[in-house]
Amino acid sequence: MxxxxxxxxxxxxxxxxxxxxxxxxxxxxxxxxxxxxxxxxxxxxxxxxxxxxxxxxxxxxxxxxxxxxxxxxxxxxxxxxxxxxxxxxxxxxxxxxxGVDVTALSDAELRRLRQKKFGMVFQRFALLPHRTVQQNTEFGLEIQGMDAAQRAEKARSSLKLVGLEGWEDSYPEQLSGGMQQRVGLARALAVDPDVLFMDEAFSALDPLIRREMQDELLALQSRVxxxxxxxxxxxxxxxxxxxxxxxxxxxxxxxxxxxxxxxxxxxxxxxxxxxxDVNLAKVLTARTVMHKASTVTFPKDGPKTALHKMKEVGISSILVVDRDRRLLGRVSADDASRLAKQNETSLESIILRDVTTVRPETPINEIFAEQEFPVAVTDEEERLQGLIVRGSLLAALAEGRLSS
Missing domain, CATH: 3.40.50.300 (P-loop containing nucleotide triphosphate hydrolases)
Incomplete structure (x- = not known):
């Protein structure tokens, strides 16, 4: 993420x-x-x-x-x-x-830093053709002097991480370009570096494989x-x-x-x-156009309080959150009015769970596809971050900020 x-x-x-x-x-x-x-x-x-x-x-x-x-x-x-x-x-x-000044290190100190802290993935895969996938992945660990059993285990774990489990005994010439680049990535990850340098790492791949590798990298980064x-x-x-x-x-x-x-x-x-020439609707996110959801209600508020809040800001429904601002659902003015006439004091029975939610990083073009507005923006713990109404998207279009 x-x-x-x-x-x-x-x-x-x-x-x-x-x-x-x-x-x-x-x-x-x-x-x-x-x-x-x-x-x-x-x-x-x-x-x-x-x-x-x-x-x-x-x-x-x-x-x-x-x-x-x-x-x-x-x-x-x-x-x-x-x-x-x-x-x-x-x-x-x-x-x-x-905090360590890399430019002040001696040659020996720099070598140790590179071996322990840095991994590098090149545009050209730089695999050794006479070595198997497993042996290529072990290469950095071998240079470090790690014993054979330990480096074999680390290499296998790294290959599994990039989706190449079962290919350990293959040679580079038997792999597609995308698979070869995954070996390069596995080799860099095997040394468990703090910092990964990737120099035009996907530029030599055809467009489809390149997009797949981009997705793989994002998924990998979410784990490591x-x-x-x-x-x-x-x-x-x-x-x-x-x-x-x-x-x-x-x-x-x-x-x-x-x-x-x-x-x-x-x-x-x-x-x-x-x-x-960038289509901003594919790149900008929910965070760009959401409004702060300042008017919300809580289950304890009851129907009359919820109706009062809706009347204050001129809305016909209101989001319901708990004390930690986790989204529970929404309440309509009609349902709250009916409940108030029945002298009920809890909103629990009329909370509707059908609120459309997106994450803050959701691209705007995906939000355009939604049929129901407003759209609630929530984080991974379902805490309410903001609210998107169709008007805010249309206003962004009118200002020329987006291209649908």
Whole structure:
């Protein structure tokens, strides 16, 4: 399940990137000084033959968050990822993982960190053709020096996690592209990393398998809750997977926000053009258009109190919740009026359980399909979060925020 903005803010950062820059070429510090003076990437290349890969990137990643970094080819997204685990040495700045400055580690310390903390899944599957699926999955554990029995058990568990149980003795050439990528994912998960780096991991797959792998990753993340940095050039993929999205251009971060932030409040003309053809109704969620359900009633209130509350705000039915705001159902004005005439003091006998409910992350196009309004928005414990009326959806359409 996607983390919302409040959940991200409440968690301690697993990764902190502080003003990281990468310049390729001789004497790259010259390029850093030029960047500090506000000179652009193209002019630096023209004057010095230095290539700006990443320009002053700063952001944090919460534990358990899936952060997607996206941009066109040459935007710096893959270079940035490789700076985080020092496959590429940053020219300037710092990267902290659990408070440890990765940029200050010795080679030996860095190797240990990579072995214990990081897993990586590449665009090309990078499987060893002469090894079986089981042996490929064990590879990282073998490098760590783990004994054969233990690493075999961990590899089998990892393969089961990605749906490849029973394929342990097969070779890569016997697998489809999607299955090969699952082996790559299983290999990364086998070492039980805190952080998973995925660099264009699904880009080499055909569209159908790619969508299936995206769904598999989301389902997997709901079980393992890893901190994931996912690199892509595909906006639809970023919107589907990301708790947050960073968009890069010419080595710089041009926007950092939730999918809904990116779509509804593009920070620059570049981002606006990126998202202009997106059907927002498929991406924006119930949280976007719901209203706070400020008028509710409780079973103890009785029919007269319920009628009074409905009259105050001009509604013909009202939601019923318990003391923890768990949704119990709804009560109509007609039923409450009938009960009041009978001098009944409890609403229990007239609570209707047929309230349509959705989760806050439900895409809006699914809500349009509902026949009954209002629609209650509830969390996983059925606590009432808000209310959606058809008018709020139509108003969003009229404002041009959605495209049905």
């Amino acid at each position: 996607r983390m919302n903005a409040e959940e991200v803010k409440s968690k301690q950062p697993k990764i902190k990137v502080d003003r990281v820059s990468k310049i390729f070429g001789r004497d790259p510090k010259r390029g850093i000084k030029m960047l500090e003076q506000g000179i652009g990437k193209e002019e630096i290349m023209k004057k010095t033959r230095l290539a700006v890969g990443v320009n002053n990137a700063s952001f944090e990643v919460a534990e358990g968050e899936m952060l997607v970094v996206m941009g066109l080819s040459g935007s710096g997204k893959s270079t940035l990822l490789r700076c985080l685990n020092r496959l590429i040495e940053p020219t300037a700045g710092h990267v902290y993982v659990d 809750h890893k901190t994931i940095l996912f690199i892509t050039h595909d906006l639809d993929e970023a919107l589907k997977l990301g708790d947050r999205i960073i968009i890069m251009k010419d080595g710089s971060i041009v926007q950092n926000g939730t999918p809904e932030d990116i779509l509804t409040n593009p920070a620059t003309e570049y981002v606006e053009k990126f998202v202009e």
